[in-house]
Amino acid sequence: MSVRPEGAIVGSVAGGELPPDDVVVTALRAGDEAMFAALLDTWSGGMLRVARSYVSTDHSAEEVVQDTWLAVIGGIDAFESRSSVKTWIYRILVNTAKKRGVRESRTLPWSSFEQDRAAGRDLDGVPWKAFAEAWPTPESEALASEVRGLIAEGLARLPPRQRTVITLRDVEGCTSEEVCEILEISAANQRVLLHRARTAVRGWLADYFESVKQPE
Amino acid sequence: MKRFTCDELAEHLTAYLEDALDRPARDGVRAHLACCEGCERYFEQFRVTIGALGDPPPEKLPADVRARLLSAFRERRRL
Numbered sequence A: 001m002s003v004r005p006e007g008a009i010v011g012s013v014a015g016g017e018l019p020p021d022d023v024v025v026t027a028l029r030a031g032d033e034a035m036f037a038a039l040l041d042t043w044s045g046g047m048l049r050v051a052r053s054y055v056s057t058d059h060s061a062e063e064v065v066q067d068t069w070l071a072v073i074g075g076i077d078a079f080e081s082r083s084s085v086k087t088w089i090y091r092i093l094v095n096t097a098k099k100r101g102v103r104e105s106r107t108l109p110w111s112s113f114e115q116d117r118a119a120g121r122d123l124d125g126v127p128w129k130a131f132a133e134a135w136p137t138p139e140s141e142a143l144a145s146e147v148r149g150l151i152a153e154g155l156a157r158l159p160p161r162q163r164t165v166i167t168l169r170d171v172e173g174c175t176s177e178e179v180c181e182i183l184e185i186s187a188a189n190q191r192v193l194l195h196r197a198r199t200a201v202r203g204w205l206a207d208y209f210e211s212v213k214q215p216e
Numbered sequence B: 001m002k003r004f005t006c007d008e009l010a011e012h013l014t015a016y017l018e019d020a021l022d023r024p025a026r027d028g029v030r031a032h033l034a035c036c037e038g039c040e041r042y043f044e045q046f047r048v049t050i051g052a053l054g055d056p057p058p059e060k061l062p063a064d065v066r067a068r069l070l071s072a073f074r075e076r077r078r079l
Ligand SMILES: [Zn+2]
Pocket: B005, B006, B009, B032, B036, B037, B038, B039, B040
């Protein structure tokens, strides 16, 4: 079973950008292994991050991503381009992760908007202006990596729906339209969840920068 | 043009960045940011935060999972 020789398509994949959807779908249907590998390597990291907002362990998240790709392999012939390939794959991921999350009895309260509001309530009334001091530029690699670690840790503490939305939007760079389609939520709902999550993360960063500030 | 208090302004930043505000509100946000140093700094921090979120630690599938998926894809061609 020979793999198709690497052509122009794969060349552009190696450059970091995936080709347009119709090219991707045609290649996958034709069994282009290099294209599948490129998709796998481009999206699996982000998919793991999103899966983590539903399930509790690294192992579960890996299984969710694996099951998603297996469903993609099985479903590519039936894929209809009503949505983008990316949205299609992420929807499979979210549905797979939800089922898994339920099995782990870590059910997401998607129907209950109030839960996230309650969890975010302590943010209201924060005298944020007192904290809005100039931040140091994280120019040193050590500081930047501390900030990265701090954010990763913080995301795990967010209410699940906020975590999913901010992960898709700000970490993975999906558009708001994509997020609404993947999660089947309204634009307004998406925006509220995103804003609360961003406000919380900014607050942690502010606390952190305050704590490392050199005494004057 | 709409007028915002500092607290209200902070609540509108994501909508502002998403370009989801109507014209009077958008103008109001701009005008407030132009003359309020605290909010300007807060807005800058908000954007720094969004930028930092987009630079996560690298993450990838374990090699054995990746290999299993590639072989599943290869298998599919035989069917
Ligand atoms: Zn202000």
